[in-house]
Amino acid sequence: MEAFFKPVTDAIEPLLNPDGDEPDEAQPTTAGAPSTRGATGKKEDPKKAPAKAPPAAKGAKGQPAAEAALAQYESNLPTTSSGIENVVICVDHRFETLPIESLNVFRKSPVVARDLNLHLHMQRLATVDHKADLHNNRGINKD
């Protein structure tokens, strides 16, 4: 299957995983302190993430502090090196029985899903009232 879909995987590999293989991914993590990779690509320790973010610093230095505080609320899902959290595969019905999710190119994607086509997927998102400008990892703007 890898050989058949090689044109596909060769094309999307540099887009999905631009940094290539990361050696630390293969290394076993120490027990009790599993490290994860956050949406920002920086290493994060889930144990260190507080349930409540600290208050943002005031004044001119507030912006970096606010960003740091916001990072606590970001998803802990390990993302690909391009920062992609989920991949949706819309595949021809003649391939639908094949386990395309198991292709090596998706090895770092935390969520791989399927749908019939992009319009139907958009319809599902519209049904649950998804708003891309609200459902992001950038938090909610103050009034």
Place this chain on the structure above:
Amino acid sequence: MFTSPVLPETFHKTQRDLEASSKPLKILSEYFSIDYMKENLPSQSAFLSIQMSEDRLFMYIAYVQISKERKFTYYVSRESLSPDSKDKISGMVTRLAATKVSMQKTPITIAEDLTALEKQSEIEI
């Protein structure tokens, strides 16, 4: 759909009313504009579409990924399929279907039966 003009108007009215009230039909026939999709597809997501041509000679590949900063990256391609690769993938699909049927039909009475069946299926695949 049978749309002969000699049919009474009530027939067409019933048909139209049925189509207008059908939610599945509305979902299936609704298309979103590219602008709407660019605005509303979730960030940090990617979409891969793989489609074969009707004559099975080509495979169309479309890929889009949306970064956290809402930057869109596209890849669109058409790959021609060699008879060998077509045969190989058809064989794989058939084998998987046969394995699925085999797993569904094989009677399982004890846990060891399931383990043996799983092992056998793995070997076949």
